[in-house]
Amino acid sequence: MSEELLRCHPSIIVENTLRTAIALLIILFFWVRSLDMPYIVGLAVPLVVLIAFHYRQWKLTFIRFGETDIVVERKTLFKLKKTIPYSRIASVNINRGVINRLFGTSKLIININSGYNAVKPEASLTFEQRFADRMCEEISRRINCAEMPSFGEEVEPLVQFTTADVILHGLFSVPTYQSILGAFFLANSVIEQYRSTITQAGADLGGSLISLFMFFLLTVLPAVRHMIYYYGFKVYRKGDTIFLQHGLIRLYNISFNISRINAIKVKNTLVSRLLGRSCIEAEVVGIGSDDGRGTTRPLISILKDDAITQRLFVELVPEFIYEGEAEKQPDGARSVLIGRTIIASAVLIAVMAYPSMLAYERFASGGNGIVDAMLPYAFPLLTALAIIAIVYSVSVSLRVREMDTGERLFTFVNGILDRETVVMSYDKVQMVHVIRGPLARRFGVASAKVFLLSSTGTSSISSGLFREDGLERICEIVMERATRGRR
Amino acid sequence: MNETSVNEERPAEEYRRLNKKCMLSMYINNAITYAILLTAFLLLLTFVPQLQEPAFGPVIMLASAGMVLLLIYLIAGPKIYYDRYRYIITADKVDVRYGIVILRHILVPIERVHQVEVSRGPVNNMLGLANVNITTAGGVATISYLELDEAEKIAERLNDLINRMLRDRE
Numbered sequence: 001m002s003e004e005l006l007r008c009h010p011s012i013i014v015e016n017t018l019r020t021a022i023a024l025l026i027i028l029f030f031w032v033r034s035l036d037m038p039y040i041v042g043l044a045v046p047l048v049v050l051i052a053f054h055y056r057q058w059k060l061t062f063i064r065f066g067e068t069d070i071v072v073e074r075k076t077l078f079k080l081k082k083t084i085p086y087s088r089i090a091s092v093n094i095n096r097g098v099i100n101r102l103f104g105t106s107k108l109i110i111n112i113n114s115g116y117n118a119v120k121p122e123a124s125l126t127f128e129q130r131f132a133d134r135m136c137e138e139i140s141r142r143i144n145c146a147e148m149p150s151f152g153e154e155v156e157p158l159v160q161f162t163t164a165d166v167i168l169h170g171l172f173s174v175p176t177y178q179s180i181l182g183a184f185f186l187a188n189s190v191i192e193q194y195r196s197t198i199t200q201a202g203a204d205l206g207g208s209l210i211s212l213f214m215f216f217l218l219t220v221l222p223a224v225r226h227m228i229y230y231y232g233f234k235v236y237r238k239g240d241t242i243f244l245q246h247g248l249i250r251l252y253n254i255s256f257n258i259s260r261i262n263a264i265k266v267k268n269t270l271v272s273r274l275l276g277r278s279c280i281e282a283e284v285v286g287i288g289s290d291d292g293r294g295t296t297r298p299l300i301s302i303l304k305d306d307a308i309t310q311r312l313f314v315e316l317v318p319e320f321i322y323e324g325e326a327e328k329q330p331d332g333a334r335s336v337l338i339g340r341t342i343i344a345s346a347v348l349i350a351v352m353a354y355p356s357m358l359a360y361e362r363f364a365s366g367g368n369g370i371v372d373a374m375l376p377y378a379f380p381l382l383t384a385l386a387i388i389a390i391v392y393s394v395s396v397s398l399r400v401r402e403m404d405t406g407e408r409l410f411t412f413v414n415g416i417l418d419r420e421t422v423v424m425s426y427d428k429v430q431m432v433h434v435i436r437g438p439l440a441r442r443f444g445v446a447s448a449k450v451f452l453l454s455s456t457g458t459s460s461i462s463s464g465l466f467r468e469d470g471l472e473r474i475c476e477i478v479m480e481r482a483t484r485g486r487r
Numbered sequence: 488m489n490e491t492s493v494n495e496e497r498p499a500e501e502y503r504r505l506n507k508k509c510m511l512s513m514y515i516n517n518a519i520t521y522a523i524l525l526t527a528f529l530l531l532l533t534f535v536p537q538l539q540e541p542a543f544g545p546v547i548m549l550a551s552a553g554m555v556l557l558l559i560y561l562i563a564g565p566k567i568y569y570d571r572y573r574y575i576i577t578a579d580k581v582d583v584r585y586g587i588v589i590l591r592h593i594l595v596p597i598e599r600v601h602q603v604e605v606s607r608g609p610v611n612n613m614l615g616l617a618n619v620n621i622t623t624a625g626g627v628a629t630i631s632y633l634e635l636d637e638a639e640k641i642a643e644r645l646n647d648l649i650n651r652m653l654r655d656r657e
Contacts, residue, residue, distance in 0.1 A: 285624075354545045430599045430625025434592040441590065451625030458625045475594040482596040483579050 005062040011103035012126045016054045018099070021047055063125055065135065070110065072123050084122055088112045090260055090285060092139040094132055097250040106132035110139070140241075140255065158315050159301070159308055161233040169302040170227035172272040173279065174219060176417040179271075182219030185211040230302050237316050242282075244298060254298060256284050262428040262452045263461070264320045266309065266421045273419065277303040280313060285453045297454070320423045322406040326413070329401050332443035333465035337394045339439045345387045352383040392416075401464030405473055412450075412463045422461050428452055429478045434471050446471055502573035502584070508614050509572075509632030513565035515610045521561055528554060560587075574630050576641060578648060581621055583630055597652065599623040603645045605638045621645065 024046055060075040068087075074080040093109045100106055110123040127135065174182075189211035196208065231248035237258075244254040263283040272278065280301040301312045314321060356379035363375040374381070393416045402413040413421045431451040440446055446468040450461045463471065528550065532538055538547060564587045573584040581595040602622040611617060617638035619630045633641065 351549075358542065430595075430623040431628060432594045434594075436586075436590045438588060451623070453624040460626070472592075475592075479580055479594070479596055482598040 005064055006127075007062060008058060008126045009103065009105045009128055010058060011099060011105050013051065013054045013058050014103075015097075015099045015126070016057070017047075017050050020050055020054075024050070065138075070123065070139075072125070082123065084110060084112060086139065086142045089122075089139065089143045091254075091256045092136050092143065093255060094136050094253040095247070095250055096129075100126065100129075101251075104129050108132045108135055136253075143257075157234045157236045159235075159304065159312055161235075161302060161304070163231070165302060165304060166227055166230050166233060168272075168275070168277065169230055169279065170223040170225075172269055172275065172277070173226055173303055174222045174269070176270040178218050178222070179269075182215045185214040185218065189215060230299070233299075233302050235300050235312070235316065242300060242316060244300065256282075256298075258317065258319055260284050261317065261320070262454065263422055263424040264313070264317055265423075266313065268303075268419055270417045272303050276306050278306055278309045279303045280309060280316075282317075283452060283454045283459060320409060320425075322409045322423075324404040324406045324409075324411065326402040326404045326411070327466065327470065329398055329464045330445060330467055332440075332445040332467070334398055335443045336437075336439045336445060336465055337397060341390050341394050344390055348383055348386055348390075352379055356380050356383070397464060403463055403466050403470065405470070405477065407477075410474060410477075412461055414462065414464065424450060424452065424461065426474070426478050426481050429474075430458070432475045432478060434468065434475065436468065440465060444468065448474060450474070502575045502582075505569060505572050505632050506616070506634050506637075507569065508616060508634070510565040510569050512610050512614050512616055512632055513568065517561040517565065519610075521558060524557070525554065572631075576644065581628060581630070581645070583628060585631075593628050595621055595623055595628045597645070597648050599625070600645060600649055603642045603649075605635075605642050607635070619645075 025043075057074065057076055062073050062075075064071045064073075069083050069085040072080070072082045072084070089110060089112055091111045093111075094106045095109060096106050105126050106129045108123075108125045108127060109121045110125070112122045126132075189208045192208035192211060228248045229252075230246050232246055234243075234245040236243050240258045241255050242258060244252065246252055261282050261284050265281040265283065266278055267281055268278040279299055281297050282300050284298055300316055301309055304312070359379050360376045363372070363378075396416045400413060400415060400419060402411070404411040408427075409423055409425055411421060411423050413419070429450055430453060433449040433451075434446050435449065436446040444467065445465040447465050448463045448471040450463075452459055452461065532547070537543065567587050568585065571585055571587075571590065575582045579597055581593075581597065581600070583591075583593045585591055600621055600623055604620040604622065605617050606620055607617045611632070615635050616632050617635045619633060619638050619641050621628045621630070630638075630641065
């Protein structure tokens with residue numbers, strides 16, 4: 001490592017200016033009514049000020065890669081000196097956006113192992129591509145204390161992910177409840193369109209368009225975003241490090257040490273389960289990015305055939321495999337869930353009874369078409385559907401939810417429509433809550449909430465209803481291992 | 488007798504209870520909360536004419552019943568909370584058991600504690616009570632309504648334990 005003071009690549013001025021200028025242009029677009037001279041000047045002045053501001057920031061920001069730490073110092077009006085010791089760095093990654101590709105640069109993303117600042121990286125530095133690659137390699141070597149393969153090296157991926165896999169992942173990884181909501185808005189949009197056509201009220205298309213917009217927002221947009229984000233997905237493991245590469249517009253090169261993984265989740269949505277596909281998500285701390293990826297947990301496998309997912313699990317994260325015997329929810333849980341269903345249904349009926357009567361009185365005269373004929377019975381129908389959904393969720397919960405406690409690891413299986421199997425390490429548990437409601441106390445069961453450090457700060461994983469002593473055993477093992485580890 | 492004083496001669500593995508003053512603090516907080524809610528409810532009834540229409544009668548009745556139930560909960564809650572609250576701090580863990588309707592058992596290994604903080608709201612401040620917030624990387628656990636001295640001692644003790652642990656690691 002050199003001790004000399006470095007600056008980021010000047011393209012950072014363009015990147016930062018563009019980001020702010022776009023926001024500025026959007027604001028001005030709504031204000032400015034014509035392109036007269038005063039308005040053009042009004043646009044140009046803030047742009048020049050912006051460029052000058054970002055130029056000054058670039059000129060006065062220095063980076064030093066020292067022997068023990070990285071120092072980022074900004075000597076502008078708001079001074080800043082950030083020292084990042086190599087010993088605290090959790091991951092160092094590279095990503096390349098459109099501007100980076102135009103200028104032949106890369107962004108070096110440095111994260112520390114912190115829950116407080118997990119979503120944003122500690123430093124995001126733009127350098128010439130080869131220099132960024134070299135620094136990434138050197139920092140990785142320092143933090144992992146071993147020779148590391150770089151992203152540039154040709155490594156045969158364990159499994160080939162095709163474009164079709166990426167498209168299927170984009171389409172079917174959206175949570176089912178979100179897809180249902182999207183479908184509801186789409187159906188509503190079609191019905192509104194149909195009604196406005198039938199009643200010849202051509203101008204009244206607002207409701208239809210809003211519903212269509214909501215459908216795009218809830219279903220189409222997340223699917224397209226996933227397709228762009230995971231395009232060209234590659235994963236491989238070298239030594240104790242997992243490497244991920246993907247991205248269509250912005251290229252993401254992410255690597256993290258296996259020891260940084262706090263939990264592994266095997267997930268599938270309703271449709272992906274019907275297609276026999278599942279994906280693997282890793283709960284890793286310290287891989288934040290300032291480009292919107294911050295709230296996304298890394299996938300080490302996008303939706304792929306269950307058998308291939310299992311193989312990837314075994315080959316990528318064998319540390320999270322153990323011999324265990326899954327425990328279903330006991331009889332007490334059945335009684336609690338049935339009790340809750342009865343109470344929830346009774347409350348729902350009590351709350352909906354009066355609005356149902358009002359709706360019946362109002363729409364009893366009927367109208368044209370099936371929709372109008374259904375309106376008087378809409379609330380009772382919705383109530384009945386909600387009760388069926390509650391009963392269904394209880395029966396699925398009894399069938400699906402499991403718990404398994406091993407020596408090093410433990411597992412919770414959760415989910416009604418979308419399922420997840422979460423394998424957690426006792427050594428990564430930060431805090432445990434064992435929770436007992438009045439019904440659960442009566443039947444001798446409880447649920448647990450396990451708090452972990454995650455890529456989005458903190459996360460909690462809830463269990464189903466199990467015997468209280470079984471859940472308290474998790475607390476005991478966490479304590480035993482923490483005490484043993486200290487000795 | 489001071490129920491919350493740190494008594495070194497006590498057996499190490501004994502749950503401690505809160506001071507009875509915690510109930511007073513909760514009653515004051517609950518009274519303030521209820522007064523705000525009741526005022527908002529009455530203002531809505533007075534200034535929204537639509538609510539006085541017969542069609543809204545059942546809704547108003549439901550909301551009034553909700554307010555009565557809330558009042559019962561706020562009156563009965565502090566006593567149950569006080570009776571059930573238990574906490575223990577050993578060399579290895581912080582263990583808190585509490586709850587009114589839903590009972591919670593919180594366990595924090597001392598290994599995972601990052602930061603300890605003593606905080607006081609205006610009501611607690613008036614009564615000489617404080618909360619100890621124990622921050623881990625996965626969230627915050629709180630021991631509530633402790634006497635200020637006790638809270639300071641617990642924070643100090645936890646900080647000592649953490650420092651000792653860090654020294655041992657080195």
